[in-house]
Amino acid sequence: MTIQPDSGETPPSWDSPAGPFEHPALFYREADDYLAGTLPFIREGLNAGEPVAVAVPGENLRLIREGLGAQAAGVKLLDMNEAGRNPGRIISTVLRDFADRHSGGRVRIIGEPVWPGRSPMEYPACLQHEALINLAFSGRDVTILCPYDVVRLDPERVKDAERTHPVLVDTSGSRASDAYAPEQVVQECNLPLSAPPGVPRMSYGDGFCSDPLARARAFAVEHATRMGLRGDRLEDLRLVVNELAANSLDHGGGSGTLRIWAEDGRVVCAVSDGGHITDPLAGRHPVGLRALGSRGLLITHLLGDLVRTHTDVQGTTIRVYFDVTRPDDASPDH
Template identity: 60%
Template sequence: MAPTAEPFTHPALFYADETDYLAGTLPFVEGGLAAGEPVAVAVPGQKLALLREALGGDADRVKLLDMEQAGRNPGRIIPRVLRGFADAHPGRRVRIIGEPIWQGRTAGEYPACAQHEALINHAFAGRDATILCPYDTAKLDEAVLADARVTHPVLIEDGVERASDAYAPDLIVSGYNLPLSRPPGAARLAYDADRLPDARHFALERAGRMGLPADRHDDVALAVAELTTNSVVHGGGAGTLWVWAEDDHLVCEVRDRGRLTDPLAGRRPARPGQIGGRGLLLVNYLSDLVRVHTGDEGTTVRCYFRLRRHDPSFRGVQTPV
């Protein structure tokens, strides 16, 4: 990829097969190593193995992460994966390959993925970094590729790099800020400051009844405690908690009268010594997926926890909702 005068660059790499993939990613990694730049690769496991083999001995000089695990929840990719790596190398330009969207991302996950790609542009504005995002043109919906043209200022296709004339990432952030429907049978609890412990116990009792593994109960308790406390402190003093099971997940949803005005809320790493402001960030770290809808009428935060362990052979839905 040609050098740029801009401190931050964010290209989308469109590839059709493994040959295309290596042609677009391998020189990117090797160029970073040759320039003395720290390099990280966070891609799905199959692609990670492909790149590791192609890099040979140089693989030991690259931070390699399986995005199917590290980025299962798109909401934690910016703080934990991208900023986590960049912040570990202060004063140095970094190169990162991040592939957050692959065949098998569910329709429920996709809006959070698209918003993540859009928000990278805000999270890294003015920073010395290049984040290359591969997109599989043979397996992803055309609607997904169209969104990639909106969230990335630069496109690379068939070895040709060009500016995207569709670039407008804030349209994706607002366009996927959609109301979240819930099933009619969801269990409901209204809470205020006096009932915060009740909300936590309410969620835990249903988590146990629905079969959530015992070692995830603390995750649910902490996530619900953070969200309901935020409601009391920032969301009008009260809120409503719903809990239900959906597609092998326990779902906990909190709704209150507050409005989120910061699109990067929950996606900034906590600063050393920071007091407060960690609630939504912690929820992103604990959950397998987080969806948010905010507007004048209030804010809904929904977090998902897998009910059973399984190999990440992901489901085949790829159409946005």
């Protein structure tokens, strides 16, 4: 796998001064708490002439839209159920996309990537995302407020928010988080990923087969079709497998292994090779049309419904999930 950022950017250090970047967690218990914590934040930004975006799950988006009334027209509103379906693409397509378009002054964003409907399978990616925000925006003139439902969320997830946010806000006011440790959280999220026993697999590169990319694509499509994947989603899988296998050939020691299986209504592809991803934000940097460098990991995050990665000096495994029941017309724009 690639060890360089997809965009050619040099990622900031965890030790970089926080500067103007602010990343508070908002702990709320009911709708009134939610609105009391979000609407003033939005209105202060609008009154100051600051660009404001809100990306939260549908029901909370409705509350904010209704609470703002006519002011909602001045806010970019996104349903996080769709925009953040894969937590690994939120930084590039939601947060960085908005902040980079308004780089002339302070930008305000409300982002709610963790909500009660998130599955245990998705949650580690959400936690990793929240920690990585601090690295992705270090030194930038941006505030990202992240609401957490302390009534309906597992208490451990609320505790995790204290580890990924330097400031905590609730009805009693704001305070610094004594548990803040985002780099440690990222390390803990780098979990080994083992496939179920007996799943279909193939090896490619280093003489295993001629035209390894075509063989990998054909292998994945054949098995995914049997597992019920169709239409645009099947084409998305084909492209992701091609990009990850190409990364293996170019940056992962010249060979790799592809595995595929069905799990809880999803088709799962896992690509393993001998590479080591050293940039924690690889695949989360927006990439311009003229930028040099690989786009494979970014494409993987854009097209997959969930992406999990394990990487160390021994090698890398990237696991990508595709929802079988997801309609073709819900697929992200290519």
